[in-house]
Amino acid sequence: MFVESVVRWGVWSILLQFGLSVSAGSCPQRCMCRPEARQVICSGKYLNSVPEGFSSDARRLDLSRNRIKTVGRRQFSGLLQLQELDLSDNIISMIEVEAFWGLQSLRTLRLKNNRLKILPVGVFSGLSSLRFLDLSQNEILVFLDYTFKEMVSLQTLEAGENDLVFISQRAFFGLQNLQELNLDRSNLTSIPTEALSQLQSLTQLRMLRLTISTLPNNAFRRLHRLRSLLISNWPALDTMASNSLIGLNLTTLVISKCNLTAVPYAALRHLVYLHFLDLSNNPITVIQGNLLGDLLRLQELHLAGASLLRVEPGAFKGLSFFRLLNVTSNQLTTLEESAFHSVGNLQVLRLDGNPLACDCRLLWVVRRRLRLSFDGHQPTCSSPDVVRQREFRDFSEKELPRLFTCRPARVMDRRPQEVRVEEGTTVLFSCKADGDPFPAITWISSHKNVISPTGRIRVLPNGTLEVRFAQVQDSGTYQCLAGNAAGNDSLTVGLYVKGLPRNRTMPFFAEEGWVEPSNAQAANSSAQMAKPYPFDAKTLVIATTMGFLSFLSSVAICFVFMFFWSQSKGQIKHTATIDFVPRSSVGGGGDGGDGGRFTMKLI
Template sequence: MFVESVVRWGTWSILLQFGLGVSAGVCPSRCVCRPEAKEVSCSGKHFLSVPEGFSSDARRLDFSHNKIKTVSRRQFSGLTQLQDLDLSDNIISMIEVEAFQGLQNLRTLRLKNNRLKIIPVGVFSGLSSLRFLDLSQNEILVFLDYTFKEMVNLQMLEAGENDLVFISQRAFYGLQNLQELNIDRSNLTAIPTEALSQLQSLTHLQMLRLTITALPNNAFRRLHRLRSLLIANWPALDTIASNSLIGLNLTSLVITSCNLSAVPYSAIRQLAYLRFLDLSYNPITVIQGNLLGDLLRLQELHLVGGSLLRIEPGAFRGLVHFRMLNVTSNQLSSLEESVFHSVGNLQVLRLDGNPLACDCRLLWVVRRRLRLNFDGHQPTCFSPDAVRLRKFKDFSEKELPRLFTCRPARILDRRPQEARVEEGTTVLFSCKADGDPLPSITWISSNKKVVSPTGRVRVLHNGTLEVRFAQVQDSGTYQCLVGNAAGNDSLNVGLHVKGLPRNRTIPFYSDEGWVESSNTQAANSSAQMAKPYPFDAKTLIIATTMGFLSFLSSVAICFVFMFFWSQSKGQIKHTATIDFVPRSSMGGGGGEGDGGRFTMKLI
């Protein structure tokens, strides 16, 4: 009796676990059912279509890795408790309208890695509770207007790795709660600005592997809640308009593996809430000084694998919250302490992978080697030879003053240079300097401006000042400034240019460059240009006389013609008389009627 009771109890327990529906076919053939979790797994069972016979209280269905081609209308209408549906990794090319109608509690829908080319409007009808939708790795060409209009609670949309060429302006209409959108590896050639502007709750936008060449002004307008923008692997992107990010309140901005040759200062300066900035794998050569000061909350800057040659003093001035700099795998030879607002705030520094010159400029880093976090990658000296390939952690405090040294910059030849020349002469002023590290050379003109490497007055690559075809206004004192991390030096030179007499040859600038012309020739040219007439008075009189005679001849001919015409006028007849015989009013033969005559005037 006891055994019979146990068996009976076990039977009822099993029936309860399966929802009292085993006989009703709650678990289709070849599928694995987990009644306690209300899950059904039909993954990898070679189904050609969606099987039937599921328990109405199932919460999770997995049909991934099959060969399903079509999802029919109201395919899952009886599964009102379903929350998770996985149809990924099939060969679905057609989903009929209202295919998911009735799944009012569905939270997650996965359609990844199928063969969808287009999604008709109405396919997602009834999915008002959906939170996550994965459409990635399909062949979708376009998102039509109102494709997602009933998915009012959708929070995340995966749309990457499709063949998207166009996103209609109202494609995202209705996605008022969407927070994250991923668009990866598509054929879009421009930012779908109008479509994105529908997503006013969007906080994270990821756009990877696109062929877009530029970010235009107002590219992300109306996305006021966007906090994270990730742009990566756009090899053609080389332009970021100054107002492309206007209106955004980003805390994280990533623009990596693109073709930016400079930090987009004008575009990012308005991102007052930015904390994380990553510009890695761009051919950026310099971080300029005093141009990042508007990013008051910036904490991290990553520029890995670029072409950085230098970071100028004051580059991070004003950034009181700056904590981490990662510039690994660049071409930096040094990093001066003056780059930072306060090195005491710096916590993480990545300098590995750079050809570092271990001299006085890096002494501040080595002295903080125990407090700074190098993230497990110790910087290594590249030069000079005495410390080559030594890691920073291997230096003792005692040897630092002897090894990490610099020689102040100094001008080698300090002999006075005074040039007194005539106008049009080319003048060269030498300024050779020495020091370790190699000092920079700057020339200041007589009007207190920095001389550039281009123009008539320029600085040559070896530091020499060249004044080509000197003019009187070039006269004055020029100053050569040399400097490095250890010190500065300067030298003044004088230039006095004397104007030439009027009959001397002087150079002048034309459209074809500098050419030479004499003052006499120039004066003659000016005199010729000043003549009001191209011929003299004699020529003018002859021309006037000939014109007057031609006029008289024409008048005489007209009078002769009028004379002969008036003489022949009397012989012209001005009227004509015509005789006629009217036709009889009766048909057939008849006698002749009386004739008539009329006169008409000739014109």
């Protein structure tokens, strides 16, 4: 029994070795095979077509960096265990229908950097297990309906850097498990909303370097599972409709290197799950106060390389989880503590690359310089001269109260200003203030409202209050408030407007400017109608004579024309004779009566 077992074991080992050697020997010419890893490497072998003779148990086949032009029908049908196929960096311009038929185990297919222009429906038939497909860097013009319909397991589709001009509405039909889609650098001029709506499981969408100029309402409808949306390098994008992102539950949103001139507050207000927001490299000049409060879970805001001039107080009010602000490389002179909901939660602050004025407004940052991270980029003072070019870490705690100071706002001319005018008069109230930093001027009306820079009553850029064409209801007291980070000052002025008698006219404001009222216009019209008739008797005689002569000359011309016309027709009879039978005087018929005739002269 022992001998028989030894013999059987020897026979089986010989057969097994023989089988392995046969399997290992199935390797196409110019390719390198690795039987232990079940890999066939034919990369960079100057192949003009797909070779034959692959081992049937191969799991990875690399045909990249060759000169293959065509992939024929069922080209790889015998490779039932193949899991990865790489055809990148060839010159493939045509793939026949069912080219990958039989690759039932294929998980990854790479067709990057070829010359494909169109993908016929049925090209990807049989790839029901495929998870990753790379079609980037081709020349594909359009995705037709049902192109990917059998790829039910596909999770990632790389379709960037093609010549795409159109994606059909049902192009992505069947991709019910697709999670990541990249559509970088194409010729799309609008969001393929209908096509994208087929991707119910999509979690990440990347769209770089497009020429789209606006995001319309409902641009990404039905993408309820989308968590990351990346839009970058859209130089024409300057508008986002208020409901362009409605229905999305994003946690990450990037809209960078576009042409947005303001933070799109209306479009963002729905994104209550947003953690990360990047609006860098847009020409945004201000982060306004109290408009980001709906983003309850926001943790990071990146607005680097923009045109920021100021961050208003309350800009991040309500953001209790806010921990990182990146506003590097802007035009900010300061960042006040009042902009934040709680500076105690702030962990990272990027302020470098800004012309910072190191005064009391930035004292809160400097005092936290040891526990607040600047991400390796120290902020630097640009003014005043005494601290110019000094980094925040260079200041000692001892010198801070002396260097980081402010001078409170002070109204310079405090003389009483009381003006009494009649209706229609334009009035100016001056309010000049001084301080460090330079104070902001705000005017409060007699009705306790803040006066804006526009309208009939407005604040001029130099802080002067202008009341144009004063009216009785404008009477009252107006208050000028001058304020900066160190303190406030105020000045009160009075305006008293006297009404005009009723027989006097008052101008009123129309769209074109100040004009006279309609009753004055009616009076002017009546006055014009009461004027004497503007023509005298001599003028009337001349006009009548000229008209009569014109009439006679027209008649004469007509007669002359008729005369010559009749002469050209030869002799014309000027009389006509008509026979007739007179009726009986008694009645009845006309039988037995004598006939008669008469002659008629033609004129």
